[in-house]
Amino acid sequence: MTQTIPLKAVQRPAGGYFFEDYAVGRRFHHATPRTLTDADASLYIGLTGARQAVHCCEPLAHALGHRARPLDDFLVFNVAFGKTVPDVSYNAIANLGYADVRFAAPVYAGDTITCESEVIGTKQNSDGKSGVVYVRSRAFNQDRSEVLAWTRWVMVAMRKARSGERTSAAVIPALPSHVEPSAFGVPAFLKGAALEARYTGSERLWEDYTPGETIHHPGGMTIEEADHMTATRLYQNTARIHFDAFLALGNPFGKRLVYGGHVISLCRALSYDGLENAFAVAAIHGGSHSNPTFAGDTLYCRHVVTAREKIPGRDDVGTLRLRMIGAKNVELAKLPDLAPGEKNEAVVLDLDYSVLIPRRQKP
Amino acid sequence: MTQTIPLKAVQRPAGGYFFEDYAVGRRFHHATPRTLTDADASLYIGLTGARQAVHCCEPLAHALGHRARPLDDFLVFNVAFGKTVPDVSYNAIANLGYADVRFAAPVYAGDTITCESEVIGTKQNSDGKSGVVYVRSRAFNQDRSEVLAWTRWVMVAMRKARSGERTSAAVIPALPSHVEPSAFGVPAFLKGAALEARYTGSERLWEDYTPGETIHHPGGMTIEEADHMTATRLYQNTARIHFDAFLALGNPFGKRLVYGGHVISLCRALSYDGLENAFAVAAIHGGSHSNPTFAGDTLYCRHVVTAREKIPGRDDVGTLRLRMIGAKNVELAKLPDLAPGEKNEAVVLDLDYSVLIPRRQKP
């Protein structure tokens, strides 16, 4: 899991890579490793309203066995993701999906994140103008321990349109439908029982959630241009579509798009009221940004509990498998139930993921 | 003063508390304690433009006897206040007033703030739709030393309107008209004479201010949605009215309101030019947000010196009692003098408070 990929610099073309550049097996060692600090944690709170107690309360972090407050899982995800953008999605037309996202180990202030990616699949589109690239990315800390790994696939423009002509045979990777709880990165030191209700504000634990249950989180968050751009800059994500309003005049929407990872972060923050004890994200099994989000939109979040599972070898912590629905400019109560995979024009995010949550201890 | 209130988790109803839930004597141990850091201090500067030298200059902090830069008083106030919102004012219609606010001890980067509140009064409104709840709140650091205590009263909606019918007899607490200087939390270690003009830019000390004197601070600050929301998220204040533009379409203003604590912070920051040596806030005796503030408004600040008092046992530091007037979209010179309690449509903040300021030392 922590196998070292040889470090090798890549001289990126000035205009970035295009579909033709992505051969299966090609590896990228992404530039500008990032040392994360307490400041990123605070700024993340300021930009998202995150309240997970373990990330903002040092005594609780110690009680749980951490050496310090771990950084928010989605802060780490977004920073790691941002590192891959110049090499993977600079000329992306759309970010199509995620799979097999594993949060392998906590990241703390002072840690330095380095990312690497490998092309694991490509498929040219029939219009000859673009193709889909599948990439497996991994993020390491300064000790070369893997902290995060994920697969995503993006639609990338071709450098030169070739009507009808195929440049290469399609390679579509086999992707797991989900990450098994036995593969979750639950630290051995973790003392789940220490997450007391006096810290989180809720006594609802693993046993109190029922598969099929729907939770409408009460808050809503309106997104401003300055907010999503500041978050996306903090992640050093350079995708132009988030920042350049002049260029965006020429896209189909005529305006900037909000980075999807910011939408995930906001939904995670909104879901604190109702999922107070879901203290860590273990895995993302799959998901997609089903509609674009723009500045001015107000986000709401609904969760559906899809499964409640034990984690092998742990009786202090269990896992909930959740469907996170991010919707915009709509009363959640008026949003219909959605069948798996069903789309809705108000829904901007549909994520299948798993969280860690303490189990009730026998007295 | 540092008596321990027993820790007890409270399972909050999903939609928050309503007037009927607030019985006199009910206690809340607020969730998500917060470890504050240098990052919160920097972000506070970025969001308010605060310049108080003791908060941004480590050598000065040391010279004054602090072990590090103390955090800005209103940063601490806003964070502590934010902790109480989910339990106290989630369904608040209006934040009616403050009293007996005591800044008991400095807070430093690394300290963790925990908050507790007790209901000390309730009064149902005659319309049967809402009532006033009086709450005493206290904030502690990780050593269970009290750092801040305050009383506020809010108008809270009733879960179920009851025309004419009273659910409980009114209990209106006796509130002090002001905090005595003898009760101010002036640290024993403090060396007030160290606040030299080369740090602050001004030689005006306690002796140089005259009761009755009015100060028009020269700056103005226009508030953007992104700014007040980022500040309010940083304080983990979850009141929906500040964040949810879609929901706000249904309120009387049709838009988001700026959190009152952000207005106080901005006025404090603007007042640096003219009150450079007023290095700490000792107490807020009373005050109110007399009109709402919205994004797009430009804030200005006027101070009236209402008293100049000595502090028992200290000859290095005295106190000024001040009336802080925050006004919007108006030239201060055209704003009339205001009698105590007099309102004006341009005035959004009227605060009666006391600051610490060095006294001139005999040569």
Add this chain to the structure above:
Amino acid sequence: MTQTIPLKAVQRPAGGYFFEDYAVGRRFHHATPRTLTDADASLYIGLTGARQAVHCCEPLAHALGHRARPLDDFLVFNVAFGKTVPDVSYNAIANLGYADVRFAAPVYAGDTITCESEVIGTKQNSDGKSGVVYVRSRAFNQDRSEVLAWTRWVMVAMRKARSGERTSAAVIPALPSHVEPSAFGVPAFLKGAALEARYTGSERLWEDYTPGETIHHPGGMTIEEADHMTATRLYQNTARIHFDAFLALGNPFGKRLVYGGHVISLCRALSYDGLENAFAVAAIHGGSHSNPTFAGDTLYCRHVVTAREKIPGRDDVGTLRLRMIGAKNVELAKLPDLAPGEKNEAVVLDLDYSVLIPRRQKP
């Protein structure tokens, strides 16, 4: 170079200084020294999108010989500049130019910056309403080591217009046309060869740039009011024109102006793609903000390499002299080549400066 200027407090007039107050030789010890932290570094990334690896990657900083990540040169410049505003440019009509800007030594988190200025020239304008003031400013760390020095000249309003009458003879200082590479503050400990391409994402070094070469950096950044105001507040720059929309209704533009230092920071950040290994700014020889920038504008950056020079005594690091062109709301490819000093209505920044960049090592 590190000569101590005696510390002396100055009681600034309430409305700030006017042209008449600036006598050649007058010195200002600027107020509110600032301790910079990791938080300022993170917030700077969030506000600008800066990616220079040495500022965000602790292991690289160590490999280069630094004791920690140095703070971004323009973060330091903007903070130091901000300190001078209350005394130098509070009543400025325009910031006319820069010369002889020397980045003398790295600044690290924890350092405290103090600034001092001296008036080195004055010239009353013939309209009798304003004049030009030339100021030499210096910034020191807590050890009284000079970290930055710069000359700027500003047009300042007169307190009292005097048609035709001269209050003083013009004194125009001799300013160097450029800073010699031999005067650059390259730390003796620096190991330039450590800046490997795996950190920065590019193998282009000193040898790979050719005088006359033009680089069009691919990104663009749209500026929001909240962003430039947060940056400018972070720098504790108090110039009212950046913050006060109500007052700005009366200026010729009818709106707030973006602080020029924020424009420089954004152009520096945009230029990462193409100048990845230009890891430090050594000097600014001259420059001007040729047109105002407003919220809503989208910034782009073009660089022209004007010279490639060796640095005496160093074979690991060389210097490029660059012309940084910041342009707004325009396709760079359609912006004509500009002769030295030539203006263009889309160009908002024209800066002549030098960077440090590693030289290729013989194998």
